[in-house]
Amino acid sequence: MNKFNMADMLGHLGSLLASVMFVWAIIQQYFPYNVRNFFEKYSQRFLTLFYPYIQITFNEFTGERFKRSEAYSAIETYLGKTTSMQAKRLKADVIKNNTQPLSLSMDDHEEVADDFNGVKVYWSSGKNILKTQSFSFYPTTDEKRYYKLTFHKRHREMILGEYLQHVLKEGRDIKVKTRMRKLYTNNGSQWSHVVFEHPASFQTLAMDPVMKQEIIDDLTTFSNGEEFYNRIGRAWKRGYLLYGPPGTGKSTMIAAMANFLCYDIYDLELTAVKDNTELRRLLIETSSKSIIVIEDIDCSMDLTGQRKKEVKEEEEESDPKKPIKPPENEGKTSKVTLSGLLNFVDGLWSACGGDRLIVFTTNHVEKLDPALIRRGRMDKHIELSYCGFEAFKVLAKNYLCIQTHDLFERISELLGEVEMTPADVAENLMPKTSPPDTERCLKSLIGALEAAKAEAERKKLEEEEEKKKELLAVKAGEVKVVNMVENGEAKVANLVENGSNGSV
Ligand SMILES: Nc1ncnc2c1ncn2[C@@H]1O[C@H](COP(=O)(O)OP(=O)(O)OP(=O)(O)O)[C@@H](O)[C@H]1O
Ligand SMILES: [Mg+2]
Secondary structure, three states, X not given: OOOOXXXXXXXXHHHHHHHHHHXXXXXXXXXXXXXXXXXXXXXXXXXXHHOXXXXXXXXXXXXXXXXXXXXXXXXXXXXXXXXXXXOOOEEXXXXXXXXXXXXXXXXXXXXXXXXXXXXXXXXXXXXXXXXXXXXXXXXXXXXXXXXXXXXXXXXXXXHHHHHHHHHHHHHHHHHHHHOOOEEEEEEOOEEEEEEOOOOOOOOOOOOOHHHHXXXXXXXXXXXXXXXXXXXXXXXXXXXXXXXXXXXXXXXXXXXXXXXXXXXXXXXXXXXXXXXHHHHHHHHHOOOOOEEEEEOOHHHHOOOEHHHHHOOOOHHHHOOOOOEOOXXXXXXXXXXXEHHHHXXXXXXXXXXXXXXXXEEEEEXXXXXXXXXXXXXXXXXXXXXXXXXXXXXXXXXXXXXXXXXXXXXXXXXXXXXXXXXXXHHHHHHHHOOOOOOOOHXXXXXXXXXXXXXXXXXXXHHHHHHHHHHHHHHHHHHHHHHHHXXXXXXXXXXXXXXXXXXXOOOO
16 A cells, blocks of 8 residues: 655655744734734745645635536545555445446545556545534534645646646546436427436447447547547537348447447437427537437438428428428427438537537448438448348347357358348347256247248249239230231221222
């Protein structure tokens, strides 16, 4: 343990301090306030001549009475993490977090040392107890906690700049990683939240490993990219469009993203938003380090590319001020427009205060208005598709704890021929007994894949039959037309011939 040893220094200054204290006690007792103030001021100055250390105090509460100082809170977290091995007395609190069950911090009146680039600094914690002035049946004491940083004055510049920046950043980062994350949903113009505890992760997400790594790298670059985004003059945000058939893992991927980045999720229900103003307010209320999600965007709005082709509504549709229609059964009218939504994605105020991911999901990417999903708005388009063999291997590992099996070859063959969603594959792999009967689960999957294959072949045959019939019908029609034309021509020829003979 590396403990702050003030004793040596105080030893040298001991006698000097004792006499100062004695004089101070006499002054306190017998001299008026302004004389005391004078002595206090100059005795402090006198002491600093001999005392080569600088002290900085970080109070728990500064200006606003009920608002904890951000610096104090970051230091608390930093010291809890970096010095928890040194301090003899720690405070612990339970945090509901997947990775860490307890948050530790230094107890009151503890002292620890920290090393930064070979420079030693000392942190101590303390509290002042003030008696409340107001009358109450339950008298309370006001505890004002603080951290005190002590360092040699020759390191002043480095500590005030680099070191404190490092402490605050580290503290904030640890806090983001260990905080209880939230899942927000909007009820009209109000966000309400619950604790977000989805267990999905990129390890358990079944998809092509190359694509998965690409997404992980993209997210990492984004979340560390504050400086980069500042430098290139772009708002620190990124748009993801996840598309693919139902049950291919779009929602699961959003949960995995949130867990990976330690971000909150704002699940925006667009049909419950009254108009653009309400949409803007909701966005402004979102915090940094969050993912804003609009699920099934093709269902929440009527902005599809196909509708543009409809002649009747062409003009109306090309107007970005056209309101978004909620699904018919919704019964409410949302006046959110395409331009409102585009502003939501890349308006000036969407860049306020920190990093945000915006994620849209859809089952029908072809229906979306190209303006909405162009790069810059939706930077990354990710297709989540039917289960391939690599994705299957992840599911087999998750559900049955196996990496390989004799039946894998047959499954690989079938997955190459049949389209089955990861959700359906997962359902077949779900153990029905405990401990799981691996072979039975794999055979159940093979059965389902073979049945799906037979069904697909039957459908294909049916379609071919249908096409053949249509072709025959067309050919029969053509023959009929040819016959009719030939008959008609013969009749005309007859008429012409009869006419030239003088008989009509
Ligand atoms: N790629 C995947 N990896 C792991 N599990 C998956 C994957 N895809 C689907 N699942 C499983 O299937 C279930 C449904 O998946 P999810 O809700 O993510 O699909 P979705 O693509 O969002 O569907 P929808 O388009 O209907 O919203 C999940 O509970 C998950 O367990
Ligand atoms: Mg979904």
